[in-house]
Amino acid sequence: MIQQEFANNAKTILASDDNVIGLAVTGSWLTNEIDEFSDLDLILVTKQKVSGEKGLMLEYAQRLGNFLSGFTGEHVGEPRVLICLYDNPLLHVDIKFLTLDEFYTRIETPHLLLDKTGQLKDAIDNSEAKFPYPDYQWIEDRIWTWIHYALLKIGRGEYFEAYDFMGFLRMVVFGPLLLIKNGKLPRGVRKMEMDIESNDLAQLMLTVPTYDRKSLLKSLKSAVSLYKELRAELYGSDINLQNNTEKKVMSYLEHIEQIEN
Known part of the structure; x- marks a missing residue:
């Protein structure tokens, strides 16, 4: 599937970045429900904070593929996410930029694509996913x-x-x-x-x-x-x-x- 190809390519590109701790994926990937209409939900964990710096967020996104456009996710309450559209093939990709401390708090347990020193696995092993339920x-x-x-x-x-x-x-x-x-x-x-x-x-x-x-x-x-x-x-x-x-x-x-x- 194009989503898996994109994710694996992103893993290869980011592996040599000294600021990158790891890369993870969530969403339909976790339930094996990816189809031609699925988007791709990535979590990029870095040593230095990237979210809040839109220019830097865009720089990372532009490195990962044939980038068309992207914007931050304030409208869905998540400014740390860059919502991207790529071409050849046309693909919607959401990239959430987190620090290691922020990675501990999550609503689901992601699949790890890249974990250079095992810090992401340690974070998952020492925290609990809590999906928000309505009050x-x-x-x-x-x-x-x-x-x-x-x-x-x-x-x-x-x-x-x-x-x-x-x-x-x-x-x-x-x-x-x-x-x-x-x-x-x-x-x-x-x-x-x-x-x-x-x-x-x-x-x-x-x-x-x-x-x-x-x-x-x-x-x-x-x-x-x-x-x-x-x-x-x-x-x-x-x-x-x-x-x-x-x-x-x-x-x-x-x-x-x-x-x-």
């Missing part, structure tokens, strides 16, 4: 205000805003909860079509509206039903349910439904 109380404290926000947009006729907000709810709430229900890591809505049961997928699809007031309200009601089912299945008795807020918001939903279009 159920955090969701419950917000969900009904979020539903009310969507109702305000539908009521005003801001259908694009409401439509996009449904996507936000799928990414932050329904996707992670459904993946947890199905024994998967809560990676937003990644690979939902393959990783959850057909009945769950059908329910999630009901939260996808068309650009239409009636459809938006119907999908929002489906979202509420889905959330309440997932809440009942996943949440423990320690979660403080916002029952009064839920009651008020659902009453407002009925009010919006009764307003003429």
Whole structure:
């Protein structure tokens, strides 16, 4: 696969760099799920800090292949990542630049491609991967205000805003909860079509509206039903349910439904 060829070539190029401690790979490589549509997730560990210096990050990236363009990942909350596009063949590669100390903190255990002195293996052996799971109380404290926000947009006729907000709810709430229900890591809505049961997928699809007031309200009601089912299945008795807020918001939903279009 082109991803493996690129990674092995990067290993060869970086092996002679005195600042490089090692190179690792994560993502679909770890589960043997790489296909023609996969990107490549690399971790470059260096003695001297590289992240924060965009010019230096670009210099490293440009050495690894036929570089087209790259930009840092602030929009996904990770400025240490350089998101790159290479050519011949066209390939998306994310390069995360870490120091050895930063390598200890991770959400999964990477496969080591290059480990010059064994320091990366030592770091893995002496630390634990912790994938971030959603805080159920955090969701419950917000969900009904979020539903009310969507109702305000539908009521005003801001259908694009409401439509996009449904996507936000799928990414932050329904996707992670459904993946947890199905024994998967809560990676937003990644690979939902393959990783959850057909009945769950059908329910999630009901939260996808068309650009239409009636459809938006119907999908929002489906979202509420889905959330309440997932809440009942996943949440423990320690979660403080916002029952009064839920009651008020659902009453407002009925009010919006009764307003003429």
